[in-house]
Amino acid sequence: MSPAVPSGRGVAWRIHLAGAAALAVVVLAALATGPVRIDPVAAWFAPADDPAHVILVGARAPRILLAALVGASLGAAGAALQALLRNPLACPHVLGISGGAALFAILASVALPLGASAALAVVPGAAFAGALATAALVHAVAATAGAPTPTTLLLTGVVFNALAAAMITFVDAIADPSRARGILSWVIGAITVRGLPWAALAASTLAAGALLLLGSARDLNALALGEESAAGLGVGVERVRRRVYLAVALLVAGAVPVSGMVGFVGLIVPHLVRSFAGGDQRRVVPGAIWGGAAFLVAADTLARSLLPTELPVGVVTALCGGPFFLHLLRREGRSALGDAG
């Protein structure tokens, strides 16, 4: 009997290898690129007061690290949401989950007179609460409509994003400039280096969220067939759903305080991964983690080196993502936005 049914185990390892390799290449290129070209390897081993070493370690490496963490978080969250909602247009930004997180985070940081260490505890907590609240709303919309049309879901997101953008702009206008400094860039999304603790926080939420999602990947495969089929396959649908929303909220809560509402990463990356790794979530989720990191590092490098002045990375992702989104809309056509269901 020939094995007509090969296992995918080998492919999963190849995803991790390929993803890590791609990220390494992008990171090396990103370390070298900037107003001053430097040789990352030579600069790393240069003396501590060497200008190239200072640029590399003091400026570029932290920023790249942060971009990678944010990109990985958003990529993983997007992959999971697309699978959970059976909607190729879903991602934390489009659904308004990033917007909800940003809204809460900003309200917390402006309303409460926080010192740096208190902010570290409160702002991500508020972002997490905002992300969870929006996710719950998305879920409520998804559940009441039975099988919600993608349009309903996307419109919920549109509303939340508009609300978040309005609040951010409002707060920026009225708040004490010292405390509200830079928050306007949250609307479009920019990598904001805020020090090691914030990076460590994003790394921990990424680790926790990724672990939850990797453990749910097989259930997400079943859910792609529809709720009833998944339940018939022994998947606890409600439990998986809660776990995925929790993971997404964690991932977004880690990303938003250091980047704001960066769009389209979670939308594009899972599609790219699926196009060469197939639809199995046990490959898509790890692929989206590595791919998201590489994608956002590349985008941020473009953002800070394309023009003499620095652009927020969200400009670059939106410029790539907008057309891509339209392309998806066109391709999915009626099947995705189907009134026919």
Place this chain on the structure above:
Amino acid sequence: MSRLEARGVGLRYGRREALGAVDAVVAPGSILGIIGPNGSGKSSLLRVLSGIRRPDAGQVLVDGRPLAGLADRERGRTIAFVPQETHPAFPIRVREMVLLGRAPHVGPFGWEGPADLRAAHEAMRRTETLDLAERPLDQLSGGERQRVVLARALAQEAPILLLDEPTAFLDLRHAVVLLDLVRDLAREGRSVGLVVHDLNLASMYCDRLLLLSRGAVVAEGTPDEVLTWVRLCSVYGTELYVAPNDVTGKTVVLPLSKEHLERLHRGPRA
């Protein structure tokens, strides 16, 4: 071998009652056919029997133990349920689809091992879908799809098989081939519950029938006991021709068009 039993189950969707105090038994080695008009609650009963919906009243028992007490994965290893429709959200190949039947056997971080691959292969052999293994599911004909979905259920290796209209979209030959296979599966000791629209197929293949109307059991018994002319005409609300046929000896049911009815009423002169 497992016996599945619903005792006085009721189910409501919001305010609408879909089932009220229904009893049903899916016994090892046999096929229970669930029949009834559209909206009579056939799919709802199958959902309750399969444990994917908790009944609002009554309970479902597996070998005398409450189904609600089983963990999700254990339930997936005990009952294979195929809903009326399956629309994968993403492109999926036939072999991946069948392998999903192994979901309840594989752990959260797991990949399928040799035993899982063997089970999937065997399921595809029996449903004659091996040749389709690499085809994308959305490019198959309706009949091929039904066979693939059945293969997935078989790969689950569950003693109880619940299928919602597996012969919808199938032509005569494919319907017969599929139900022949289902009957073999039952004869091997599985307990099979089946929703069927075609009363002739139900009469030919099922050991027992359960006739539902508006969420209640109208009749339960062997096909000959259940499929009577008066009962069917009233439940389906249309005139029918019901009689045993010469070849199988089983009951055949024929709907009658308005034209034929008028001719009948005018008498043989016409």
